[in-house]
Amino acid sequence: MKLTVLGAARTVTGSMHLIEHQGHKLLIDCGTFQGKRDESYFINLHFPFDPSEIEAMILSHAHIDHSGNIPNLVKQGFRGKIYTTDASEDLADIMLRDSGHIQESDIQYVNKKRRKKGERALDPIYTQKDAIEAMPFFQSVWYQQRFEPIPGVTATLVDAGHILGSAAVILDYRDNQGEPKRLWFSGDIGRYDAPILRDPVLPSGADTLVMECTYGDKPHESMDDAYEEFVDAVKRTVKRGGKIIVPAFAVGRTQNLTYFLSQAMDDGLIPNVPVVVDSPLAVNASLLYRKHTECFDDETWQYIAEHRMQGLDFHNVIYTMSVDESKALNEWHEPMIIISASGMAENGRILHHLKNNIEDGRNTILIISWQAPDTLGRRLADRERKVRIFGEEYYRKAEVVTIGGLSAHAGQTGLVEYALASKDSLKRIILFHGEPDKAQALIDKLAEHPELPVPVYAEKGQQFIL
Numbered sequence: 001m002k003l004t005v006l007g008a009a010r011t012v013t014g015s016m017h018l019i020e021h022q023g024h025k026l027l028i029d030c031g032t033f034q035g036k037r038d039e040s041y042f043i044n045l046h047f048p049f050d051p052s053e054i055e056a057m058i059l060s061h062a063h064i065d066h067s068g069n070i071p072n073l074v075k076q077g078f079r080g081k082i083y084t085t086d087a088s089e090d091l092a093d094i095m096l097r098d099s100g101h102i103q104e105s106d107i108q109y110v111n112k113k114r115r116k117k118g119e120r121a122l123d124p125i126y127t128q129k130d131a132i133e134a135m136p137f138f139q140s141v142w143y144q145q146r147f148e149p150i151p152g153v154t155a156t157l158v159d160a161g162h163i164l165g166s167a168a169v170i171l172d173y174r175d176n177q178g179e180p181k182r183l184w185f186s187g188d189i190g191r192y193d194a195p196i197l198r199d200p201v202l203p204s205g206a207d208t209l210v211m212e213c214t215y216g217d218k219p220h221e222s223m224d225d226a227y228e229e230f231v232d233a234v235k236r237t238v239k240r241g242g243k244i245i246v247p248a249f250a251v252g253r254t255q256n257l258t259y260f261l262s263q264a265m266d267d268g269l270i271p272n273v274p275v276v277v278d279s280p281l282a283v284n285a286s287l288l289y290r291k292h293t294e295c296f297d298d299e300t301w302q303y304i305a306e307h308r309m310q311g312l313d314f315h316n317v318i319y320t321m322s323v324d325e326s327k328a329l330n331e332w333h334e335p336m337i338i339i340s341a342s343g344m345a346e347n348g349r350i351l352h353h354l355k356n357n358i359e360d361g362r363n364t365i366l367i368i369s370w371q372a373p374d375t376l377g378r379r380l381a382d383r384e385r386k387v388r389i390f391g392e393e394y395y396r397k398a399e400v401v402t403i404g405g406l407s408a409h410a411g412q413t414g415l416v417e418y419a420l421a422s423k424d425s426l427k428r429i430i431l432f433h434g435e436p437d438k439a440q441a442l443i444d445k446l447a448e449h450p451e452l453p454v455p456v457y458a459e460k461g462q463q464f465i466l
Contacts (some may be wrong), residue, residue: 001173001183001466003151003210006048007031008065008433011458012370014216015066015433017185018049021173025049026151028169028185032068032099036374037110043070044125048461051075056149058157059084060187061166062091062251068099071126074134083149085157087165087292088145093135094284096167100128100251102347143167161190162408163252164288164295168201169366177466182425183466185210186211188433189410189418195259196289196312198297200410202421208466209419209426210408213434213457216442219372219413227260227407231399233364234261234270238335244363247350247377249343250282252408253369255289255312257339259300262314266307271335278316278326278349280340283319286312296394330464332358343369344377355389363398368406408453414447417451429455430464 006014007029014033019026033043051073059067059082070082070092084092103124111121119361141147141157149155152174157167169185184206192199220226236242248254254277264270273419277283287436295305304312321327326349329338340350354376357363369375379387386393410418419429429452431439439457446452456464 001126001175001181003066003183003430003463003464003466004145005430005432005458005460007033007460008212008428009434009458009462010439012426012433012435013044013372014335017210019067019153019171021150022152024056024152026153027054029060029066029187030057030069030073030319031065034065034372041122041125044072047073047076047293050077052079054078054080055304056080056153056428057082058149058169058171059092060068060185061163062088062095062186063163064095064099066187067092067096069125071096071130071134074137075126075130078137080137081139081149082137083139083141083157084156085143085165085167087295088167089138089140090288090292091163091165092138092284092286095283096134096308097128097249098125098408100131103429104128107242112147115219145284158201159198159295160187161192161194162188164197164292166190168203181207181466183208184249184422185380186418187211187333188214188408189414190408191410192414193195193221194408195223195256196297196300199294200418204422204426206422207420207425208428208430208464210432211415211419213415213431213439213442213461214308215407215411216415216431216438216445217412219442220407221405223405225309226403230260230406231264231402233366233403234337237362237364237399238271238273240359240362241335242255242337242364242365244337244366245353245357246337246339247343247354248282248339248341249369250279251285253406254279254282254341255286255341256406256408257368258286258314258317259312261337262316263303263443265316272316272335273334274318274332275316276320276329276338277340278313278320278329278353279339280321282335282339282341283321286318286319329353333438344375345380345438346375346377351389355392355394357398358387358394359397359457360390360399363397365398367400367402370407407441412442412445415442416449417448420449423451424450426453426465428464431455431457
């Protein structure tokens with residue numbers, strides 16, 4: 001078997017891995033690369049392989065950096081099955097259509113500038129229609145269900161605990177000598193103390209572990225400590241009559257936040273202020289969280305039972321869909337919490353809420369996730385005094401609070417535990433989905449365990465014979 005790392009190599013975006021075995025080709029994930037506009041457009045438009053030669057694909061989860069280029073894959077000739085969990089298929093449906101809409105809107109903006117320069121117009125990488133046409137290729141499988149995506153390879157998906165439906169991918173096969181081998185692809189690894197979802201399943205019997213290292217440089221603060229910090233920020237802002245503006249990823253982070261806030265209000269820790277989820281994608285994703293209760297952990301089931309709720313139907317959360325409903329929030333002058341996409345504040349309704357609230361010192365901008373370089377979210381996290389939104393310059397007077405402990409990714413401690421779970425069988429560890437400093441810190445930490453093989457930090461295009 002040959003593995004080629006084609007994305008999320010020495011970065012945290014664009015996850016894509018090619019498996020070749022006995023003349024057959026399998027793709028694991030097909031994510032969108034996110035970075036500078038021109039570079040991203042070129043990378044996402046052109047695949048480093050012929051999509052028509054890929055016989056099947058396995059999707060670990062629906063986040064766009066893992067699923068976002070699937071419509072383009074189909075558009076360019078892929079005709080195989082896309083295996084994933086039922087929840088991931090439902091999430092991918094709404095997320096890919098949303099991504100197609102964003103690409104259509106973005107290309108209109110780009111082409112307006114290109115026309116002024118006398119340059120030819122560009123096409124979107126894919127459209128909403130392309131996203132819809134990709135969905136018939138999906139085939140859902142249950143956790144722990146064995147299936148054969150390509151001849152000679154048996155696959156199993158196990159719970160990764162990252163977002164709804166997220167999975168690690170197990171590939172069982174025989175090497176050239178006929179010996180049984182197991183490749184364990186982690187996908188994005190969740191937290192062991194996160195709300196709503198079950199804990200990630202730890203590797204077992206793996207010969208090769210391909211593992212993400214997004215937060216390989218440090219342990220997360222405990223979820224309880226992060227929760228207290230979060231509650232303090234809300235109380236402080238409400239006391240001074242301000243609004244809390246939260247850029248949050250529509251899937252995963254938003255649902256965890258509404259869960260935390262409802263608990264805090266039920267326990268009397270924060271005032272019962274309106275919580276507004278202002279993102280059509282987040283609203284639709286929240287509906288899917290209510291649908292796929294098979295993914296919930298025991299604690300969440302107990303909370304639902306105690307509060308006699310239908311799924312995660314929190315009483316204090318307001319969901320807005322229309323643009324008019326979103327604009328009307330500007331007329332609300334009392335304290336409130338607005339959760340809106342995107343998580344890195346690069347597009348979507350969050351930009352309007354930041355524009356309207358960033359110059360008011362009563363307000364708080366709450367950063368709760370990793371922010372990529374060159375994004376507005378990173379500039380806010382770095383507490384820059386002046387930022388540009390929609391091309392206009394704004395002086396930041398709002399307080400900025402960053403809380404790292406709410407991440408949906410495992411921290412360094414969780415990653416080490418994940419690797420050690422298969423220490424008796426592991427022959428190789430390949431790290432991906434992490435920046436260089438994070439990966440090196442994890443390599444140094446894993447080196448404290450001589451029973452583990454020395455990890456390899458994969459480069460883009462690097463091949464491994466397994």
